[in-house]
Amino acid sequence: MIASQLDHFSIESSSAAMFDLRAHTADNPISERRLAELGITPQTVLLQMQSPNYRAWVWEEKDQIRAFCAADAEHGEVLVLAVLASHEGRGLGRALLQEALRCLQAASPHRPWLMAGQDPQLRSHGLLSPVRLALHRAD
Numbered sequence: 103m104i105a106s107q108l109d110h111f112s113i114e115s116s117s118a119a120m121f122d123l124r125a126h127t128a129d130n131p132i133s134e135r136r137l138a139e140l141g142i143t144p145q146t147v148l149l150q151m152q153s154p155n156y157r158a159w160v161w162e163e164k165d166q167i168r169a170f171c172a173a174d175a176e177h178g179e180v181l182v183l184a185v186l187a188s189h190e191g192r193g194l195g196r197a198l199l200q201e202a203l204r205c206l207q208a209a210s211p212h213r214p215w216l217m218a219g220q221d222p223q224l225r226s227h228g229l230l231s232p233v234r235l236a237l238h239r240a241d
Contacts, residue, residue: 117148159201168189170184180203
């Protein structure tokens, strides 16, 4: 089930679940410790989630978040798209990305974009090729 946007009651519990899920993706898992080194902490995410420009979608099964996508509507950026390794290959990421793109195209004057790694073998490159999204490669 896709929730179109997290409501304020679920923000804090969803943030913790998102950090846990982010560490358990098959392609590019990032631990909570590494995210903290990058300045991404539960506290900074909670502040960001309270912005009117922040949008987040989750895929839940059995009351557990199995995938999520977050975007910045002001700048047209897909901030993160993460799918639990055990749930990859089922179209969850693509479905969440399509929801994000619909929102960004309606809310932002900027072309939707996502920062991705340089390696063309990353699955993000294949996932993004059929959608209307600018791919910015990290140096």
